[in-house]
Amino acid sequence: MLSLHNPFPTTPKPSINLNNSTPPFSTTFKPHFPNTLKPPKPHKPHFTTKTQSLLQYNRKPQLAGETPRVVVITSGKGGVGKTTTTANVGLSLARLGFSVVAVDADVGLRNLDLLLGLENRVNYTLVEVLNGDCRLDQALVRDKRWSNFELLCISKPRSKLPIGFGGKALVWLVDALKSRQEGSPDFIIIDCPAGIDAGFITAITPANEAVLVTTPDITSLRDADRVTGLLECDGIRDIKMIVNRVRTDMIKGEDMMSVLDVQEMLGLSLLGVIPEDSEVIRSTNRGYPLVLNKPPTLAGLAFEQAAWRLVEQDSMKAVMMEEEPKKRGFFSFFGG
Amino acid sequence: MAPIWTLQLHPISFQPSIWVSKHQTHLNFMKLRPEFRFISSSSSSKQLNRKFVLGANSGSPSDPDEPAVKTQTITVAVKDQLSKWHGTINSFPPLVFVMNRYGGRNLAIGLCIAIALLVIAVRVYAARKLRYRTPGSVADLVRRGQLRSDRRGISRPLMYEDPFNNPMVKVGKSNSTVEMCGKVYRLAPVTLTEEEQAIHQKRRSRAYQWKRPTVFLKEGESVPADVDPDTIRWIPANHPFATTASDIDEDLAQNNVYQKHGVPFRIKAEHEAMQRKLEALQSEQKLNNLMIDPRNAKDFERPFKEHPRSREQVEQSSFNNQTSDSMPPTSDPAPISVESNSSSEETQKL
Ligand SMILES: Nc1ncnc2c1ncn2[C@@H]1O[C@H](COP(=O)(O)OP(=O)(O)OP(=O)(O)O)[C@@H](O)[C@H]1O
Ligand SMILES: [Mg+2]
Numbered sequence: 220m221l222s223l224h225n226p227f228p229t230t231p232k233p234s235i236n237l238n239n240s241t242p243p244f245s246t247t248f249k250p251h252f253p254n255t256l257k258p259p260k261p262h263k264p265h266f267t268t269k270t271q272s273l274l275q276y277n278r279k280p281q282l283a284g285e286t287p288r289v290v291v292i293t294s295g296k297g298g299v300g301k302t303t304t305t306a307n308v309g310l311s312l313a314r315l316g317f318s319v320v321a322v323d324a325d326v327g328l329r330n331l332d333l334l335l336g337l338e339n340r341v342n343y344t345l346v347e348v349l350n351g352d353c354r355l356d357q358a359l360v361r362d363k364r365w366s367n368f369e370l371l372c373i374s375k376p377r378s379k380l381p382i383g384f385g386g387k388a389l390v391w392l393v394d395a396l397k398s399r400q401e402g403s404p405d406f407i408i409i410d411c412p413a414g415i416d417a418g419f420i421t422a423i424t425p426a427n428e429a430v431l432v433t434t435p436d437i438t439s440l441r442d443a444d445r446v447t448g449l450l451e452c453d454g455i456r457d458i459k460m461i462v463n464r465v466r467t468d469m470i471k472g473e474d475m476m477s478v479l480d481v482q483e484m485l486g487l488s489l490l491g492v493i494p495e496d497s498e499v500i501r502s503t504n505r506g507y508p509l510v511l512n513k514p515p516t517l518a519g520l521a522f523e524q525a526a527w528r529l530v531e532q533d534s535m536k537a538v539m540m541e542e543e544p545k546k547r548g549f550f551s552f553f554g555g
Numbered sequence: 556m557a558p559i560w561t562l563q564l565h566p567i568s569f570q571p572s573i574w575v576s577k578h579q580t581h582l583n584f585m586k587l588r589p590e591f592r593f594i595s596s597s598s599s600s601k602q603l604n605r606k607f608v609l610g611a612n613s614g615s616p617s618d619p620d621e622p623a624v625k626t627q628t629i630t631v632a633v634k635d636q637l638s639k640w641h642g643t644i645n646s647f648p649p650l651v652f653v654m655n656r657y658g659g660r661n662l663a664i665g666l667c668i669a670i671a672l673l674v675i676a677v678r679v680y681a682a683r684k685l686r687y688r689t690p691g692s693v694a695d696l697v698r699r700g701q702l703r704s705d706r707r708g709i710s711r712p713l714m715y716e717d718p719f720n721n722p723m724v725k726v727g728k729s730n731s732t733v734e735m736c737g738k739v740y741r742l743a744p745v746t747l748t749e750e751e752q753a754i755h756q757k758r759r760s761r762a763y764q765w766k767r768p769t770v771f772l773k774e775g776e777s778v779p780a781d782v783d784p785d786t787i788r789w790i791p792a793n794h795p796f797a798t799t800a801s802d803i804d805e806d807l808a809q810n811n812v813y814q815k816h817g818v819p820f821r822i823k824a825e826h827e828a829m830q831r832k833l834e835a836l837q838s839e840q841k842l843n844n845l846m847i848d849p850r851n852a853k854d855f856e857r858p859f860k861e862h863p864r865s866r867e868q869v870e871q872s873s874f875n876n877q878t879s880d881s882m883p884p885t886s887d888p889a890p891i892s893v894e895s896n897s898s899s900e901e902t903q904k905l
Binding site: 345348349350351352353354355356357382383384386387388391392394395398399400417420423424444445447448449451452453467479482483485486487488489514515516517520523524527534535536537538539540541542 | 718719723724730733735736738739740741742743744745746747751752754755756758759760762763764765766767768769770771788790805807808809811812813814815816817819820821822824
C-alpha cells in the first residue's frame with residue numbers, strides 16, 4: 220500500500236536535491252531518533268544543525284501542475300468511500316500547507332460536513348450565494364483545526380438546485396476562488412455524488428483531474444470503468460484511482476482481488492491503497508478525520524501518502540501485499 | 556567475618572563446647588550483629604553447644620554455603636539426640652527469627668519499590684488526565700471554536716513531515732518489504748505500463764460514447780432548435796431534488812458568485828424595497844415629525860413581515876465568515892423574499 224517512495228530517489232527531486240547538495244547532511248538525512256515521533260527542534264542555536272533540521276522538517280511535496288488544481292473524487296458506485304477520501308485527503312493537503320477548498324457536490328445526500336465535524340457551521344451554501352442571500356466568502360466554512368481548509372456545500376438538503384445550473388455554478392465558483400483576495404486555493408476538491416446523474420455532471424464540470432475511488436469487488440469495478448469512460452469522454456485525462464477497503468488477509472486467502480488485479484482490469488495508475496480500518500467508522504462518528512489521529516492508523520497513513528502523491532502527481536510504484544511474519548527483536552516489545 | 560567462619564566449622568570439628576565458649580565472649584564483645592546477641596542471650600539452657608551451633612549457623616545468613624551447613628547441623632541434632640529434642644526446638648526461634656528478619660527486609664524493600672512505582676504511575680496518569688481535562692483552559696476555547704488552534708500554536712504541527720519515511724513507516728533495505736504500524740508487508744511492484752494504459756483508454760473510448768449534457772429538459776418539453784440532442788439530459792418530472800425551471804437570472808447569479816464585498820444582492824434589494832415601503836407609508840400617514848432614520852425604521856419592520864434581524868445578521872456574518880457556532884439553526888437568516896418567490900424552496904430550513 221505504499222509506493223516505493225524512496226527517500227533517496229535516483230530521479231532527482233528538488234526537495235531531495237537540497238539534501239544532497241549539502242554532503243555533510245545527506246548522510247544524516249534519516250532521522251537519528253527512530254523511536255520517537257519528535258522531529259529535532261527547528262530552533263537550534265547552532266547554525267549547521269539548524270539548516271539540517273529545517274531541511275528535514277520542511278520536507279514538503281512539490282506541487283505539480285497549475286493551481287488551483289480542481290480534482291473531482293468520484294466512483295460511480297455509492298458507498299465506496301468518496302466522502303471519506305475527500306475529507307482525509309483534503310485535510311492531509313491542508314496539513315501539508317496547501318490551501319484547500321472542499322466542495323460537497325452531493326446535492327441530495329450531503330455528508331462531507333458530518334465527516335469533518337462542521338455540520339453545525341453550514342449556514343449558507345452555494346445556492347444561497349447564487350440567489351444573492353450571501354456572498355461566497357460567507358458560505359465558505361473554515362475549519363478551525365486547519366484554517367487553510369474550507370468547506371463549501373452546494374445546497375441544503377431538500378432545497379432544489381435548478382439542474383443544469385450546478386455545473387455552470389461550479390465553474391463560476393472556481394473562477395471566483397481563483398481571483399479572490401487572499402489568493403487562489405491550491406486545491407479545489409469536489410466530492411461527487413454516486414451515480415452518473417445530474418449531480419455527477421455538476422461535479423465533473425469544473426474538474427481538470429479525477430480520483431476514482433473503488434473497492435476491490437466486481438460491482439464497484441464495473442461502475443468505475445464506466446465512470447472512467449465518461450470522464451475520458453469529457454476530456455478529463457488525468458485519472459488516478461484509490462482502491463479502498465483492501466484487506467490484505469483476504470487477498471492472501473484469494474478471497475479478494477488484489478490491488479494489482481484491480482489495476483489490470485481498469486488500467487489506471489494508483490494514487491493510493493487504503494486498507495479496511497475500523498477507525499474509519501470511529502472517526503466518522505467523531506467528526507474527526509482519520510488523518511488527524513495520533514498515533515496515526517494504517518488507513519490514515521495511506522490517505523496521507525495518497526495526498527502526497529496527489530500533490531506531486533505521482534503514482535504508486537509498488538503495492539503492499541500480504542503481511543510477513545515479523546522477526547521479533549528484543550526491543551520490539553517496546554514498540555521499536 | 557573470621558569469627559563466623561570458625562563458628563561454622565564447629566560441627567565438623569566436634570569440639571563445639573570449647574570453641575564456642577572461647578568465641579562466645581568474643582562475639583558478645585563484638586555486638587555487631589544483632590543475631591549474635593540474641594543467640595547468646597538464649598544460651599542459658601543446658602544444651603548450649605548444640606544450640607549454639609545451630610544459632611551461629613543461622614546467624615550468618617550472608618554466607619553462601621549456609622543452607623548446606625544448616626541442614627547438616629539439623630540432621631545431626633535430630634539423629635544424635637532425640638532426647639534433646641526440646642533443645643532443638645528451643646533453638647529454632649532464633650533461626651526463624653533471623654530468617655524472617657532477613658527475608659522480611661527484602662520483601663519490605665521490594666514492596667516499597669513497587670508502591671513507589673505505582674504511585675509514580677498513578678501520578679503521571681492523573682497529571683496527564685488533568686492536563687486534558689483542566690476545565691476552562693485555552694484549549695477549551697479552541698474546542699469551542701473561539702480560537703484558532705494553529706494561530707495559537709496549540710495544535711502541534713505534523714510530527715513527521717514525510718509519510719514515506721517516519722517512525723511508523725519504514726521501507727525495508729531491499730525495497731521488498733515495508734513496515735507500517737509495526738507490521739511488515741511484502742511489496743509487489745506495479746506492472747502497469749503506459750501501453751497497457753493506452754489500450755484500456757482505447758477500449759473505453761469504444762465502449763462508452765458520451766457527451767456531457769449541458770441542457771436539461773423535463774420529460775415532455777420540446778427541444779430547442781440550436782441544441783445538440785446528445786447533450787440533452789432528460790429529467791423526470793418528479794425528480795426529488797432537481798428542478799429544470801431556471802427562473803434564476805444566470806447573469807445575476809454569476810455576479811452573485813463573483814461578488815467580493817458589500818451587501819449581498821438580495822439582501823440589498825429587500826432592504827431597498829423595505830425602505831421604499833416605509834417612505835410610502837410615512838408620506839401617507841403624514842408622520843412628518845418622525846425622522847426617517849434606520850433606528851426608527853425598525854419599528855415599522857414588523858408590520859411588513861420583514862425578518863427583523865436579517866440585515867444585521869448578514870453584516871455581522873460578513874465579519875465572522877460563518878464562524879458563529881452559537882448561531883442556532885432556528886435563526887437561519889435566509890430572509891423571506893419580497894421581490895421574487897423563486898427561492899422559496901431554497902430558503903427552506905434544514
Ligand atoms: N477504508 C475503510 N475502512 C472501513 N470502512 C470504510 C472505509 N472507507 C469507507 N468506509 C465506510 O464506508 C461507508 C461509506 O463511506 P463514504 O460515505 O465515504 O462513501 P461514499 O462513496 O461517499 O458514499 P456515497 O456514495 O453515499 O456518497 C462509511 O460508513 C465509511 O465508514
Ligand atoms: Mg458521499
